[in-house]
Amino acid sequence: MSEIPSELKYTDSHEWLRLDEDGLVTVGITDHAQELLGDLVFVELPEAGTEYSTGDECCVVESVKAASDVYMPISGEIVEVNDMLSDEPEVINSSPYDNGWLFRIQPSAPEELEELMDAEAYAAEIEE
Template sequence: MSKIPSELRFTDSHEWVRDEGNGIVTVGISDHAQDLLGDLVHVDLPDVEDGFTAGDEIAVVESVKAASDVYSPVAGEVVEINEELEDSPELVNTDPYGDGWLFKLKVEDMGEVESLHDAESYGETLEDE
């Protein structure tokens, strides 16, 4: 069973969002997603100051099995990327909700974050897969 931290919000495409306050959110992929992908070998992150709308392709994670798009969970501007992943993409596998975060966004509308799945409803979507 995948770990699903209760303080996070989730998308149907398995991205997670942590509210850091002041309109900033941290984004990564869920434990379930990294497990499906297998060992990550490369992460292609967006550029700082790039803007995205919810659902835009924002990053790519590559494993020994496949490459998978990561989608922006909400509209916003990239304010930071996890540069550690350049040399250590496996952090997404070993700590998807901690050191394996992907990027941070300055969110345009925090209501978009609230509209994402909470941990319980995300867990229910996994049961349906």
């Protein structure tokens, strides 16, 4: 059974989001997603400063058996990426919700967060 922290928001494409105190949103992929992908071998991160709309492909996580797009869960500008993943993509496997975060967004419409799933809804989603 994969871990689904209750304080986060989720998408049906298996990204998680956390609204931080500074108003930025941190994004990663869920424990369930990393289990499906298996050992990650590479992450192609977006460039800081790029703006995306909701649903844009902005990042690729790659395992031996799959290369999977990460979609922008809310619109905004990428302000920071997790550089550590370039050398140690496996951190996503070992710590998907902490050290394995992907990037941080300055949201252009923070209310979009409200429309995303909570932990309970996401748990039901992956149960199917």
